[in-house]
Structure formats: structure tokens, C-alpha cells
Amino acid sequence: MATVVRENLGQLHDKLTVKVSKEDYLPSFEKKLKDYSKTANIPGFRKGMVPAGMIKKMYGNSLFTDEILKSVEKELYTWLNKERPEIFGQPLPLASDLQNMDINNPADYEFGFEIGLKPEYTMADLAKAKLTMHKVDVTDAMVDEEISRMQIKGGKMTEPETVTNDENVLNLLFTEADKDGNVVEGGVSKENSVILKYFTAAVQKKFMDKKAGDVVTVQLSKAFEEDKLAMFLQDLGFDKDDKEAGKKYFNLEVVKVGLVEKRELNEEFFKEIYPAKEIKTTEELKASIKEEIEAYWLAQSKNQLQDQIYHYLVDETKMDFPAEFLKRWLQTSGEKEKTAEQADTEFPGFSNQLKWTLISDKLVHEQRLEVSNEELRDYMKIEIMRYFGTMNLGDDTSWIESYIDRMMKDEKQVDASYRRLITDKLFTWLEGQVKAKEKTVTPEELTAMQHHHHH
Template identity: 70%
Template sequence: MATVARENIGLLNDKIVIKVSKEDYLPTFEKKIKDYTKTANIPGFRKGMVPIGMVKKMYGAAIYTDEVLKTVEKELYTYLDTEKPDIFAQPLALDADIRSMDFNNPSEYEFGFEIGLKPAFELASLSKAKLTLHKVKATDEQVQEEIVRMQIKGGKMTEPETIDNEENVLNVLFTESDKDGNAIEGGIEKENSVILKYFTPAIQKQLMGKKKDDTVVFQLSKSFDADKLEMMLQDLGFAKDNKEAADKFFKLTIVKIGLVEKRELNEEFFNEVFPGASIATEEEFRKKLKEEIEQYWAAQSRNQLQDQIYHFLLDETKMEFPAEFLKRWLQTGNAEQRKTAEEAEAEFPMFSNQLKWTLISDKIIKDNKLEVTADELKESMKAEVMRYFGTMNLGDDISWLDSYIDRMMKDEKQVDASYRRLVTEKLFSWAESQVKPTEKEVTGEELTAMQHNHQH
């Protein structure tokens, strides 16, 4: 009869030894051999009439080894199912010499497996977290900038005869030249579009009043500020930090002059920006736009608070891992994911952080009974579909939508992705309810910088 023994071999690392006797696997081996005599196709013998000795000679070793290993695997998973140790991944088989197995001499075999155990841990107390809720207040200047942006986006392009506005869009031909405007043989020649205000004030003044086909000679480094210079260098095919290229001269030939005629601030424009809001005056429009901007920043602020919560839980929740087991496990994945010992060592810090967050989030979800119902999944998918169609007119009959959602609910990947997103939202909503952050007013640029510089 098979026996299972378990012993500790390290931190959260146990060894399971399975012993099987011939009584455990021999009956199934003999049955499988008999079944082969009935189904094997061997030249010179009729089907079902192959001698058992012939089958053993041809297939015995492979069948024998397979049945022994199947018996061992069955005993292992019966043990794990009964004892339910909380383990990482799958057990790792320890080295065993299966070449010594001989079906002519059935005997007792012993196989070892290594398991990594999940740690018991206490969640860091969120009530002790010193967090900051960064608030962005929309200024009148920001509202005005957004209005101008939308007026230009929805505006009409005109073609004035002369350059007379810093907002003029210039279609120009860049021709590499000397300082006197003589084209350099083999030099760069490229057409591009540039807004007049991108040039330095001195060049803007020089271009004012110019018409189609007029030319100006300038040096790149003296014609654009640093950020715009990088952009122009890349547009012309250079590296953005190429100082030698920045000192080149170009003759600029005006091909076309454009100017966007801004949309008027009237009810038609207000209703295009905010359909169904019934905004009649510019004052109402500015108020609504300010609310929208602040709602956007409130969502960004919440994301940044959640990032702080994530890092607090990750940094302050103490737990240990069976590190060596997990590194070996990383080396035994499938062919595409398998790591070398060096890769496993290098990637382990990031891997263990991901593992730690998984255990933390699983504990929060389990302890607080955070669940996502089928109805919530359906509503979430429906909202996604509606966002996809946006403001498109779907007509009065949208009965097709329910059957479309039902089909989506049968897609396991779609359901899993929606479930993970919804349960993560619930996890962070719960976590936010446990903290009392200090509020601090910041600019949008400052909040954006925090998000860019503090990713996980």
C-alpha cells in the first residue's frame, strides 16, 4: 500500500515522499497490457490476437513506467486534496532515476516532491497610513485654455494672404543652406507644418507680413526654444540632442499660410460640447467646463491616492517567502517562460513583489467578502459597449444589446478581465474607506509629475 511522508526542509519549504509498492500499480499495468493485446496493430498478427509476450516486449517498459508515475501522481494529489496545504504553484518533482524501473522485476519505488508554502501574515493597518489626497482646483486660466483648444479643434481653416497671427499654421519647405541661403548640395530638403508661435520671438517678428513663396534664412538653434528645437530636429531626421545639426542653417520657403477661424461661443457650440445639458449662456458653459475639469483631476487624484495605498500595503505588510523554491520554480515553467538560474535570480525581486500583492489583495477580498455578481458583470460590459459607441445614435430599438452582452458573458477571457477590474475597484474602494488622508492643493502639472514618477 502506498505511503506519504512529509518533512520540513527550509523556510516555508517542505518535502513530500511518496512510496508505492507493486500492489499499487501492478494490477493496472497488467490490465493495460491485456487491453493492448486487443487493440495493437502489429504486422503478422490479426487484431486482437497479438501474444501478450509480444506486447510486453514492444510496449511493456513504457506502459510500466507510465503506470508507476500515474500511481505516484494520484497519491500526491490525493494527499494535497485531503490535507490542503496552502501552496504556491505546483509541487516540484525531485530527481528520480526512472531508467532503473524493470517491469520484469516489480518492486517498491520512492519519489520526492518539493512544495512551497504560502506565508501567514497580518495586513498592515491602513488606519496608520500617512497619506495625502492631492487636490487640483481648476483655474479660470485653465478653463480659458480649454475653451480656446475646443474652439480651434472645431474651427474652420482659412488661408490668409499674409502672416499676421501667432496662431498661423505655416506649410514650409526646409532647405539646408549656408548662412546666405545658398542650398547645400546633398543637403536636407523637407516640407513640414509649423505654428508661428513655435518660433522664437525674433523669428516670429521676421516672418510677420510674409506671403506665399517668401523666404527666410535661419539657424535652427537660434530659432526655436529647447523643447521645440528637439521636436524640429526629429522632424528633420536628426537625433533630438544632435548639437551639430542644431547649428545648421536652413532656408525656409513659405508654401501655404493657414489660420483656424475659432468657433463662436454660442448655444450650438455649447450643445455640441455638452449634449443634452441645455446650456444657454457662456457663464453656464464656463461653470460646466470647470466642473468637468475638476472631475477629471478628482479621478486622477484618486488614482494617485490608490497608488499610495498600494505602496503602503506592499511596504508595510511583512511576510516571508520560500525564496529558493520559487526561484527553482521559475526555472521549470513551460518552454517559452522558463528562466535560467541567472534570470530567475535577477527577476525574483519584481516577481516576489507581484506575488506579495496577490496575497495581500486575495486576503482583503476574502476577509471583506468582496464579490462581483453576474448582474454587476453584465452592467459593466453594457457600460463598456455604450462608451464604445459614444454619442452615436443607436436608434430607439436597442434590444440587440442584451443578446450581445449575453454573448460577451460566454467569453471567459472577457468575463475574467471584467471581473478582475471590478473586484480591484471594490478592493481600493474598501481601502480608501480605511484611510484618512491629509488634503493638499497642487497644480495639475504637479499631480501629473507624481503619477509619472511613481509607477508600479
């Protein structure tokens, strides 16, 4: 009779030894042989008339091994379903010598498996979390800048003869040179478009009144502020952080001067921007845009607060893990096996992910957070509408429902949508559990904070 023996290997790390006797697997092995002899198609024999000895000789070894392993698996999962230990993933098989299985000498066999146990833990107290809600005040200047961007986007390109203001778009031929403008043989040469205001004030001045064919020689690091320099270094084929490349000189030959004629602020333009709204005046447009910008930055503020909550829970909740088991799991569970060194490198990030999974699963269960089919369908509909954007989808949108029906049959799609919605619900609940102090920051400051966003 098959048995399972459990023994401890270390912290949260156990071994299960599954023992099977020949009585556990021989009856099913012999039945398999008989079934094979009834169905095998072997030249020279009628179907169902193949001698059992020949079947045993041809297929016996693989059938014998299969039946033993099936008995072991059945016993292992019967034990797991009965005892219900809280384990990570699946049991990992320990090395076993399959060569010792002898069809001519059936015996009792033992197979070892290791399991990693989930830890018991006390979650960090959210009431003690010192968190800050970083808010952006939307200014008139931000609204005006957005309107100007829309006017340029909706405007038309003109081609004046000379450079007259910082909104001019210049088609420039960048040619590597020395500081006196002598071209470097075999150096970089590339055409690029640049809005004049991207240059530093000193270089902008040099371009004023220039026309096609005129050349201005610049040193890259002095032609662009640091944030723009990285972008242009990459465009020219250098590494964005290459300090030596920044010291290089280039001749900038004006190929063409352009200027976008801004779109006039009138009702026709307002209708294009907001087809669903009745906007008649510039003031109404500003109010509408301000509302949108405020909604955007409020969402960013919430994301950043959620990031703080995530880090507080992960960093302050103390948890033990079966490290050796999990590292072996990391090595063997993927499509491609990893080395021990790779598993060691990945383990800190991996254990943080596991920690968050345990915490979030527990909270979702305790707070009885759920996602209904209706919510899944609504979410998918929003995603479809976002994908098609402002395209005119016509009056008949019944196809959307059948499209959602298809999406609901796609397990991966449903799982991804569920995870997104349940995570949103969890963080909405978590936000309600913390008392965050408010602090006003600039858009740039909030964006910089989001570069450390991990959940």
C-alpha cells in the first residue's frame, strides 16, 4: 500500500517521500498491456491478435515506468488534498533513479519531493504609515500651454524665408566639425528637425534672421540644456550619457525654415477638440481643459500614494521564506533553466513579489473584494473604446457586445482584466485606511517620483 512520509529539511522547507508497492501499480500496468494488445496495429498481425509477450517487449518498459509514476503522482496529490499544507507552487521532485525500475523484477519504489511552505506573518499596521499625498496645482500657464499645443497640432505648416521666432521649426543638417567649422573627415552627418526654442538662448540668438543655406557652428553641450542634450546625442548615434560626445562641435546648416500657423480659437476648433461638449468661448475651453489636466494629475497623485502604500506594506511586513526551495523553484520553473547564480540574483525581487502576492491575496479575501462579470464587460468596453479612440464607430455599436463576448472566452484576457480591476479595488480600499498629509508639488517633481514606481 502506498504511503507518504513528511520530514523537515529546514525553515518552511519539508520533504515528502512517496512509497509505492508493486500492488499499487502492477494491476494497472497489466491492464494497460492487455488494452495495448487489443488496439495495437503491428504488420503481420490482425488487430487485437498481437501476442502479449511481443507487446511487453515493444512497449513494456515505457508503460511500466508510466504506471509507477502515475501511482506516485496520484498518491502525492491525494495526500496534498487531504492534508492541505499551504505551499508555494508545486512540489519539486528530488533526483530519482528511473534506471532502477525493472519490468522483469517489480519492486517497491520511493520518490522524494520537496515543498516550500507559506509563512505565517503579521501585516504592517497601516495606521502607523507616514505617507504624503503629493498634489499638483494646475495653473493658468499650464492651461495656456496646453491650448497652444492644441493650436499648433491643428495648425498648418508655412515656410517663411528667415528665422524670426523661437517657434520656428528648422530642418538642419548636422555635420561633425572642429570649433572653427572645419568638417571632420568620416564624422557624423545627419539631418534632423529642431524647434528653435529647444536650443539654449545663446544659440537661438545665432539663428535669428538665418535662411536656407546658412550655417551655425555649435558645441553640443552648449547648444542644448541637459534634458534635451541626451535626446539629440541619441539622434546622432551617440550614447545619451556620453560626456565626450557632448563636447563635439557640429556645423548646423539650415535646410528649410518652417513655422506652424496656429489654429484660430473659434467654435469650429472647439467642436473638433470636444465634439460632445457645447463650448462657445475661450473661457469655457479653458475651464474644460483645466478640468482634464486636474483629473490627470489627481490620478498621478493617487498612483504615487498607492506606490508609497505598496512599499510600506512590503518593506514593513516581516516574512520568512523557504529561500533554498524558492531558489531551486526559480531555477527550474521557467521555460529555460536558470543557473544558481541567476537564481541568487533574482531572488530579492522575486521574494518581494511573493510577499506582495501573499499580502494582497489575504486582503482581497478578508475584505471580500470581488469583480463581477458585469464589471469585467464594462472594463473591456472602455478598453475597446480607448483603442479605437476618436474614430467614428457609426450608430450601430452592437458589434462591440459580440467582440466582448469573444474576449470573455479568452482566459488570458479575462485574467489580465480581472487582475487590473481587483488591484484597483484593493488600492481604493487601502487609500481609505491611511491618513496621508497633503503637499503641493510641481508636475516635474511628481513625475520624478514616479520613476521609482514598482507595483
